[in-house]
Amino acid sequence: MDTLGAWLVSIANTPDGARLATALALMSAVAHAAFGALQKGRHDPWLTRGAIDGWLVVISAPVALFVVPWPTATTFWFVAGALVIHFAYKLTMALAYERAAYTVVYPVVRGTGPLVTVLAASLIFQEHFTLMQWFGVACLSGGILLLALRNLSEETLDPHALRVGLMWAVAGGVMVAIYTTFDAYAIRQSLNPFTFLAWFFFITSLDFPILAAWRYRRMIDPPTLRPLMWRGLLGAFIAWFSFGGVMMATRLDKVGEAAVLRETSTVFAALIGWFILGEKVGPRRLALMALVAAGAVIVEIGG
Known part of the structure; x- marks a missing residue:
């Protein structure tokens, strides 16, 4: 891990680093689409997230304690900050999923996130997008939000619950921007990026298993644990x-380019829904998915 971590640090901000960053961001997009689909369905969103985080603790603890180099005091403080920020993010997402449909919530969160992230990255990391790249961001975020509006038009939920769910979804998008910017700054301050990642997953996953256990005990008709735990294990690896x-x-x-590429997850989520979950897509959604993908391509070639 020392050698690999040192090599990754050595290629940062080089053409090789940029190519690897693009590949990692796209891999993250595919994984996040699968992660979102995993949270969709019959299980309570609080319990699902609790199961995922519980397994993340189990998987990450041995890596943090015995595999990667031990963190410095600075890294510990950054991980503590990440714990607070990611708890707020997970809280907003659970509240949004509790009140509105996944197909409405997910695009609103993912459409809001990159726009705010690019703005934050320009202030904190002095990253400046060209006009062409801003056009790409507009295409991507606009396409994602139009997908949300398209899905919203088909919803039959209580209007008040839907409005509250959308408010939490927008808050979730802002939290995505905050944690993306904070995590990027934190991992850049760590001597070994794998040390930060291992301790990040270990520490920031300690909260929701406690909440989920409390919620499970208060349920009148709690679900069977075995399917939930299997889903949690799969979700932990995907995370x-x-x-x-x-x-x-x-x-x-x-940071901004990685954030934009990552939000192509909405396209992959729609494809998963189409080919795996058997959901209808239709020509309008296909056109909007193409707009999102085109936005990501424009951001890449416009830099």
């Missing part, structure tokens, strides 16, 4: 690729 991939991409290259 390592999803969140770990985009964090490593922000270590190697521009």
Whole structure:
């Protein structure tokens, strides 16, 4: 891990680092689409997230304690900050999923996130997008939000619950921007990026298993645990690729570009829904998915 970590640090902000960052961001997008689909369905969103985080603790603890180099005091403080920020993010997402449909919530969160992230990266990391890249961001975020509006038009939920769910979804998008920017800064301050990742997953996953256990005990008709735990185990492995991939991409290259590429997850989510879950897509959604993909390509070639 020392050698690999040192090599990754050595290629940061180089053409090789940029190419690897692009690949990692796209891998993260595919993984995050699968992660989102995993949270969709019959299980309570609080319990699902609790099961995922519980397994993340089990998987990450041995890596943090026995495999990677031990963190410095600075890294510990950054991990503590990440614990607070990611708890707020997970809280907003659970509240949004509780009140509105996945197909509405997910695009709103993912459409809001990159726009705010690019703005934050320009202030904190002095990253400046060209006009062409801003056009690409507009295409990507606009396409994602139009997907949300398209899905919203088909919803039959209580209007008040839907409005509250959308408010939490927008808050979730802002939290995505905050944690992306914070995590990018934190992993850049760590001597070994794998040390930060291992301790990040270990520490930031301690909260929701406690909440989920409390919620489970208060349920009148609690679900069977075995399917939930299997889903949690799969989600934990996917989370390592999803969140770990985009964090490593922000270590190697521009934060804003990695954030934009990662949000092509909405396209992959729609494709998963179409080919695996049997959901209808239709020509309008296909056109919007093409707009999202085109936005990501424009951001890449416009830099």
